[in-house]
Amino acid sequence: MTSRTQIENPTxxxxxxxxxxxxxxxxxxxxxxxxxWYAVSVGITWIEVTACVALWIVVGLSVTAxxxxxxxxxxxxxxxxxxxxxxxxxxxxWENSIIAWAAAHRFHHRHVDSQDDPYNPQxxxxxxxMGWIMVEGSKHDDTSNVPxxxxxxxxxxQHKYYLAVSTVTNLAITIGLGLITGRMLGMFIFALLxxxxxxxxxxxxxxxxxxIWGSQRWSTAHSAKDNWFLSFFTFGEGxxxxxxSFQADYRNGALWYNWxxxxxxxxxxxxxxxxxxxxxxxxxxxxxxxxxxxxRQFSERFDSLEEAFNEFRERAQxxxxxxxxxxxxxxxxxxxxxxxxxxxELKAVRSKWQATLRTGGNRLPESRNLKRQLKRTHxxxxxxxxxxxxxxxxxxxxxxxxxxA
Ligand SMILES: [Zn+2]
Ligand SMILES: [Zn+2]
Numbered sequence: 001m002t003s004r005t006q007i008e009n010p011t012x013x014x015x016x017x018x019x020x021x022x023x024x025x026x027x028x029x030x031x032x033x034x035x036x037w038y039a040v041s042v043g044i045t046w047i048e049v050t051a052c053v054a055l056w057i058v059v060g061l062s063v064t065a066x067x068x069x070x071x072x073x074x075x076x077x078x079x080x081x082x083x084x085x086x087x088x089x090x091x092x093x094w095e096n097s098i099i100a101w102a103a104a105h106r107f108h109h110r111h112v113d114s115q116d117d118p119y120n121p122q123x124x125x126x127x128x129x130m131g132w133i134m135v136e137g138s139k140h141d142d143t144s145n146v147p148x149x150x151x152x153x154x155x156x157x158q159h160k161y162y163l164a165v166s167t168v169t170n171l172a173i174t175i176g177l178g179l180i181t182g183r184m185l186g187m188f189i190f191a192l193l194x195x196x197x198x199x200x201x202x203x204x205x206x207x208x209x210x211x212i213w214g215s216q217r218w219s220t221a222h223s224a225k226d227n228w229f230l231s232f233f234t235f236g237e238g239x240x241x242x243x244x245s246f247q248a249d250y251r252n253g254a255l256w257y258n259w260x261x262x263x264x265x266x267x268x269x270x271x272x273x274x275x276x277x278x279x280x281x282x283x284x285x286x287x288x289x290x291x292x293x294x295x296r297q298f299s300e301r302f303d304s305l306e307e308a309f310n311e312f313r314e315r316a317q318x319x320x321x322x323x324x325x326x327x328x329x330x331x332x333x334x335x336x337x338x339x340x341x342x343x344x345e346l347k348a349v350r351s352k353w354q355a356t357l358r359t360g361g362n363r364l365p366e367s368r369n370l371k372r373q374l375k376r377t378h379x380x381x382x383x384x385x386x387x388x389x390x391x392x393x394x395x396x397x398x399x400x401x402x403x404x405a
Contacts, residue, residue, distance in 0.1 A: 236260025
């Protein structure tokens with residue numbers, strides 16, 4: 001599919017967005033180097049680990065339950081404080097404003113696997129993972145598909161002051177944690193740098209890995225896959241085949257045992273009166289989709305099996321027609337024809353000879369000639385029958401040997 005898409009629509013030349021490219025290229029090695037240096041020279045304690053993991057969870061959930069399910073898909077309604085919380089802590093992920101994020105994401109769902117998909121998985125792992133952020137894309141500045149978000153004052157404000165909001169939130173959290181714990185440097189490395197890299201790449205994996213590895217029980221109309229392993233690191237976003245099939249559902253892991261902390265958070269918010277109108281796919285539509293997909297897969301497998309069976313039958317027929325047994329059977333049939341032919345000839349000659357006998361007796365030259373011809377044809381008919389007998393016996397013996405082999 002990749003090669004066909006690329007041949008039909010060659011990948012366009014895209015100019016690089018240097019600020020994004022530099023940020024995404026430099027932060028991972030900076031995080032590894034500074035974290036290693038800190039571990040060796042200062043020492044990592046549970047404080048750095050807890051701060052990093054806790055913030056990764058808070059910021060990550062703000063992206064998955066907020067940016068993604070609330071703002072991009074309108075899978076539920078949330079109260080003002082919840083929307084503000086997601087706008088602030090989601091900005092701390094440094095994954096752009098809600099409006100820009102949701103616009104790209106809605107284009108992804110609408111044009112999935114095509115050139116109008118901002119993170120088109122058909123362009124390979126790295127492009128869909130982070131390459132698309134580093135280059136100009138046709139849909140990058142297009143926010144025409146989020147008119148609802150433009151009406152939301154929180155989204156408008158966050159979009160307008162995105163750089164300031166993301167920077168101030170990150171600095172406020174980091175400096176605040178540094179003052180509380182007395183480990184300011186550790187917080188800058190683990191609560192900020194390492195956590196930003198973790199949040200980035202676990203989000204990115206949904207656009208790359210979740211379109212490559214996993215199962216497709218809900219639909220094969222798109223490349224999205226269900227991957228429970230990925231869900232452990234992405235707050236439930238790994239059930240991506242389900243999500244692309246039922247994008248308005250507030251759950252990505254629809255079954256109660258599917259690891260989906262984002263859905264549990266949304267459910268908890270609804271119990272606390274902070275979220276409403278949680279949308280779920282209907283049970284009959286889900287079952288119908290499962291049935292249709294299984295039906296399609298069965299029919300595909302049946303067709304390919306039938307094709308393989310037809311090929312096998314043709315090969316077997318060719319092999320049979322070329323086998324010594326089949327050749328003997330054909331020779332036997334020809335010998336049988338020859339027997340019938342010689343018998344006919346013998347009968348014709350004998351009739352003629354008898355006719356000459358009745359008219360002129362035994363001494364006529366024609367009668368003598370016919371008598372000689374009669375003897376010759378008789379020999380030929382007997383010889384044809386002996387050959388036919390021999391071939392018949394040979395066929396029976398070969399057939400018996402083949403069957404009992
Ligand atoms: Zn996707
Ligand atoms: Zn989505």
